[in-house]
Each structure stands twice: as structure tokens, then as C-alpha cells.
Amino acid sequence: MVKFCNGGDKLEITITTSETVTWNFGDGDLPTGNAETSDATKTVMTLPTLTAAHTGVYKATYDPNKVEKFTIIVGAKTCTAVTPCIVKPGGSIHLDSGEPTGVTWYFKAPSGSETEIKDSGTDDPPKFTDTDKKELGLFNLQKAESGTYTAKKPSKAAKDFPVAVRAPVTEAKVQKRQSGCNVILECNVDGDAKSFKWTNGGTVVADATQKQLTIQKVDAGANADYVCKATDYDNGEKTSATFAYTYAA
Template sequence: MKLVTITLLLFVHTADLTSSNCDGVKDQVVFCAADSSLKIEAPDTGYAWHFGTANVAVDSALTADPTSKKLTGTLAAKHTGVYLATKDGSPTGKFTIIVDAVTCTKNEECQVGTGSSILLNSELGNGADSWSLTKGDSSVETLGDDPPKFTAEKKELGLFNVQKTQSGTYKATKSADNAEFPVTVSDKTPVSVASVKKGVGCVATLECEVTGDAKTIEWTKDGAKLTSKGKTLTVDDKSAPYACEVQGYHGGAAVTSASFPYTYAAPEAVSKVTIERTASVLTCTADGPVKTWAWLTFGNVPVTASDGTVDRDPSKFNLASGAKGEFSCKVTDCQDNTKSSQFLRVGGKVDPTGTPTGAGGTTTPGAATQGTSCSVALLVISVLIELYVVMMM
């Protein structure tokens, strides 16, 4: 008999832990997970249900029992908001339901996107006496109760569809105790797609490409979660399927990429390097992974500030205004072999020594070229004089 009782108790306790019910509470906020079952009891018969305002019907996915008026259905993020039990066109019961809220932690920066829902738990004994918001301009706003924002005794604060103007420090106060939550609301785009591609370079990497703004990126290898986080994952020489899981700023379930079947292959040597120009940017391309990039002028002399600057992407070179000469890029591959591109002429013609030419193709005079020019001019004059003397004879 005792064994049966214990078994039944364990069964009941387990059922409580795995319950996916979400019961609305009048004049309070309730936090629910997506796909949980909503249940809101109407105050009495003869009531109708509305969403947000007294003239907007609830979503068709939710159903009101024709007799008891109980509102039920399976929840999704779009069902976040205030439900009104109305009678004779006037709301007499308000129930806030927030689906998949982002939980913010005390004393830690909480970044969310516009339109997000947030949950702030004061953890103050039996709850807080009051909540306030201090904004960036130091103005303080006392948070009222309407629409329902709090759980019982104001222990937890719930907000939905937050906007940038709601950024600031939220503070729960009870006697001498308080809890603060710095929240930043920014224009973040929800994450819609994630995919994995093989990285380039001498170190074997994978990259997670995301459509939208990612808050966190985690990785799995053969279905097991890795400790490494971030957009780029360094992998070993073992072939395996990988996937990235992306969490956005708007809460909800993480977006997971399709499994990427990574196959290890040793980096190949570079055999060809080319250089192209688009407007004022030179781009160097190699047919294999590159360890280092170097930009050179005629005579394999490193570029200087007067020539331009190397981009954050070292395969690109930003030409300075009026830069002239011939430019090349040299790469070092993963086997420490070097390969250079052909020289690309910039800013018109150059003379055989690589000296930049001025407008119209004339050589820009310098200390070395002025003497040569004078000698050539004297020689031409001498030849003309001799021709003149011969013609006069």
C-alpha cells in the first residue's frame, strides 16, 4: 500500500513539473511558453472576450466556450497581450499573457530588440512595494498597474512590445532593499534563417551565417553541444556534422541551422594570385587559403601612406587620392610559400623606372629626371642647329 502511495505521489509531482498549462490571473501578468495551453476563466456568464481593446476580437486560434465563456487554445508569440473580459461593451476583467519573454538578470545589461517581451524578477521577499524606470535623461517614471504588469505583490514585472523609449534602469523597491535591471531596447531584426559554411584560411573553421541580429550563437557537433560560442568555430581534423543555434533579441526559440557535413581537407598551396581595381579599391584574390597578405609598389617596395591604406580585410587596398604607380599583392600560403600577382598600373602611364607620370603622360620632374631632361633638350637643340647650317650652305 505504501509503495502504491509513493508511486502515485511521484506521478503527480512529475505531472506538475511537466505541465504546459498557462492559466490567466485577473489583473496580473502571467508568463507562458510557446505551445502551452491557455486557460482564462471569465468572471461570469454573459461575458465576451477581446484582445487589447474592447473592440478587437481574440485570435481565431483561441476559443471561448459558448456556455462557460472559458478562453482556451494553444499559445504562440503573437498571442502576447492583454485579454479583456467585457460585458455590455465595457471591460471588467483584464488578464496579461506574455509568451516567451526574455528574462533579464539583476545588475546585468539586458539587450532586447524593439517589440520584445521582458521578465524582471525582483526576488524581494514577498514582493516589491513599487517599481520605477530611470531613463537616460535622468527622468524617473513610476510604473503603474494598468495594463496589468505585475505578478502577485509586484514580485515580477512583465512588459511586452517594448520600444526604445522604454530603455533605462528598472528598479524594484521594498523598504531598504531594491533590485535594479539595466535594459537597452534597440532596433534589432528578428532572426529568421541560420546556415553553416566552411571558413577560409589556414586554420580550419566554420562560419554561422545569420539573417537578422544574433544575440548569441552556440554550436553542436554530431548533435552534442559545444562550449565554444560565436559566429566562427575552429574545428579539428575530424570530419563530423555541425550546426549552429542562434538566439535573437526578441526571445522565443533559437533558430537552428541545417546540419553541415564537415569533411576535413588539408589546405592546398596557392598557385595563382590576381589583382583587380574597383573605383579606389584594389582587391587581391588567391586560388587557395592565405596566411598573410602584403601590398607592394614597383620594385617590390612596401606601400606607404601616400599610396593608400590596407583595409580591415587585408586582401583589399584603399588607394589614396591621386595615387599613381604600379601595385602588386604578395601572399603567403599555409605551407609558407609566397606568390605575387602581376603589377597593376594606377594613375596613367609610368616610365620604365616605375616613376609615376603627370597629366598628359609627361614624367613628373624630380631631382634625377630634371638633369636628364636638360641633356636631352640640349642634344635636340644641337641637332637642329646642325641641320640649319647644312641647309644654308
């Protein structure tokens, strides 16, 4: 099962068994800040103060080969069917179908086909809050998981949840290339830029809001210092170093 928590919450998981329980976080030991009970069987595991670092899969093994798995997600971004959800790589999402029973979830990448989302495989993290699959929770999202998540129930309209994984822009750099008789300056970025702005000698170039800027007047009159500013999906900004364009006959 999946449990959604907020930072600072206290978490307690209890296993109903008379056997001794072994706890793991992912494939390793429990994370720092974890306190097990002093009970000899360790049937209760407590996290006194949750942080984002506690997000992951917790496994309780006992009897001697039974395994119970819990996905704990701290600070997930709640997405709705109305507004596209944008998260950073490594982020978490919380999708609520609004239907208490009979829900089936699907995922479709922009260039892929629709596939059903299931809790399958012994190594897979649990994805749903209960067996009725009312809510879906995913963590450590990567770009390949950008797409449309859909909750379907017979006789009900499907609900689409658009999700985009976008990396912050960490660097912007101007490069020049030739295209026929035109000179094109390109603002190359590390990360995902939402928008661009160009300046020429400190003056904003009107309507220059794309990654590429074409210099229309290719002669000595076009000589200038060009700078691009890239804005990412968290509204963080990175400004390039000045690119001194010099006309070469």
C-alpha cells in the same frame, strides 16, 4: 494581471459572472488559434497552443460595462539584477523582485529621471502579476524603454535590472570621409552593432575594432580593398561590400 507562459502551453482564462462575456485581443478580435468554450455566456476563453503571436492584452467585457484585462506574455526574457538584459525591439521581459509584498517599481532612462511604474489608464496593459507587484512584465519593448528598472521595498536594498533594447544588424556599408589630412572609413549599419572588424585586402587590420578606421598612410601605398564586419548583440554578423580605396593626390 500578468501571466507568463511558454510557447506550446495551453492557456485558459475564466471569468466569474453570470453575464455574457465579450472577448477581445487588444482592440480587435481574438487571435487565430483561439477557441472559446461552447458555453453560451463564453465565460471561459481557451488558447490551446500558445505562440509568441499570442502575446498581448486580452479583455473580457460584461455586465454590461465591466472590463477585466489580462496581459499574456509568451516567451519573455527573464532578466536578473546581476546581468544586463538585452532584447530585440518588440521583445518581452520578466523581472522578479524576489519580494512577496510591498514592492514599488521605477524606471530610469539613461538621460532621464526616475519615474514610478504604475498600472494606470483604461488603455494601459496590466504590468504586474498581482496587487503586491512582486513581478513586472512588459511586452513590445522599444528603444525608449532601454534603461534601469528598479524594485524598491522599505528597509530593503533596491534591486536594479538594466535592460537594453538592441536591434539586429541588417546591413553594413563602408563610407569615406575626410578629416583634416586624414582619411576615415566609417562602417555604417542598420541596427545596433556590438563590435566591428576591418580587413584590408583580406587581411585583418590589427586593433581595428571600432566603427571608424583611419587610414594612416594617405598615399598610393594605401590603395586597398577594405571590408568591415559588424556583429550585433545576438552575435549575428553582417559584412559590407568591398570598398576600394584609391588615393587621389
